[in-house]
Amino acid sequence: xxxxxxxxxxxxxxxxxxxxxxxxxxxxEVDDQFCIAYCMLAKEKIDxxxxxxxxxxNNRSTSPADGMEKSYxxxxxxxxxxxxxxxxxxxxxxxxFLTDKKxxxxxxxxxxxxxxxxxxxxxxxxxxxxxxxxxxSALIKCPDLAKKTAVVWLGGHALHYWHNEEFNFRQDVPxxxxxxxxGIPLVQVPCCGxxxxxxxxxxxxxxxxxxxxxxCDYLVSNVEKECEGYSKFGVHTPSRxxxxxxxxxVLICPKNCDMVTIPRPVISSxxxxxxxxxxxxxxxxxxxxxxxxxxxxxxxxxxx
Numbered sequence: 333x334x335x336x337x338x339x340x341x342x343x344x345x346x347x348x349x350x351x352x353x354x355x356x357x358x359x360x361e362v363d364d365q366f367c368i369a370y371c372m373l374a375k376e377k378i379d380x381x382x383x384x385x386x387x388x389x390n391n392r393s394t395s396p397a398d399g400m401e402k403s404y405x406x407x408x409x410x411x412x413x414x415x416x417x418x419x420x421x422x423x424x425x426x427x428x429f430l431t432d433k434k435x436x437x438x439x440x441x442x443x444x445x446x447x448x449x450x451x452x453x454x455x456x457x458x459x460x461x462x463x464x465x466x467x468x469s470a471l472i473k474c475p476d477l478a479k480k481t482a483v484v485w486l487g488g489h490a491l492h493y494w495h496n497e498e499f500n501f502r503q504d505v506p507x508x509x510x511x512x513x514x515g516i517p518l519v520q521v522p523c524c525g526x527x528x529x530x531x532x533x534x535x536x537x538x539x540x541x542x543x544x545x546x547x548c549d550y551l552v553s554n555v556e557k558e559c560e561g562y563s564k565f566g567v568h569t570p571s572r573x574x575x576x577x578x579x580x581x582v583l584i585c586p587k588n589c590d591m592v593t594i595p596r597p598v599i600s601s602x603x604x605x606x607x608x609x610x611x612x613x614x615x616x617x618x619x620x621x622x623x624x625x626x627x628x629x630x631x632x633x634x635x636x
Contacts, residue, residue, distance in 0.1 A: 490525025
């Protein structure tokens with residue numbers, strides 16, 4: 333069976349349960365943890381087949397490999413808080429970013445995607461919420477993957493935004509080019525200009541989640557610690573965008589995501605988007621119902 337864009341659209345709009353692989357740089361910020369828990373708890377919509385650790389490099393890591401390894405360990409921490417008996421396979425991902433569009437970075441995560449998708453008789457969707465290195469490496473190694481799976485990616489800014497200096501995108505521009513050029517059925521959840529709607533505050537998180545269970549307390553504490561750091565910039569009532577949850581929301585509560593089908597942009601070598609109407613179409617998320625998504629998320633986290 334070929335995985336087409338029409339099939340992806342029909343799956344998103346249906347009530348069916350989605351079989352997914354989650355690809356996450358879990359230690360990078362404080363939002364991946366929410367997304368991992370959301371996917372694990374949304375059992376009526378998500379069958380979480382496995383989780384891949386993605387690389388990242390910032391002040392929380394010393395190298396892409398270190399970021400990937402810290403993410404690998406963080407995945408287990410969150411999984412244990414959600415369900416100590418969870419039996420979800422976790423795979424180490426790329427230890428470096430792509431050097432070009434033709435050379436894959438070998439990893440267990442890339443092999444996991446290839447083996448899971450190519451040996452499955454049912455559709456599998458990859459939900460990527462970090463640098464898209466693992467997915468691009470899998471596509472380079474196995475180009476037929478583009479006809480057998482689909483990707484939901486939180487990465488890049490909105491097409492109308494004035495720059496594209498987005499973290500997941502900028503870390504590995506060649507990887508983004510590979511994915512966008514592959515023709516794989518694709519959903520893009522842009523960051524600034526779309527996900528910036530998905531803000532919360534520590535008082536809101538405490539009101540709905542604090543004291544409900546150990547998982548909720550861990551998530552609230554992470555956000556509170558990060559927001560405390562904002563005070564050095566003179567921000568005394570900080571909010572926090574829990575970005576990565578929105579990629580899962582596309583599949584869990586799609587009615588709360590406004591999506592359109594448009595030609596996918598061309599990504600230049602300097603990381604800018606340009607329009608070419610002859611390009612294959614993809615699904616572009618252009619706005620979110622912030623309140624309804626948070627409502628569903630909070631209810632699931634409290635139910636743990």
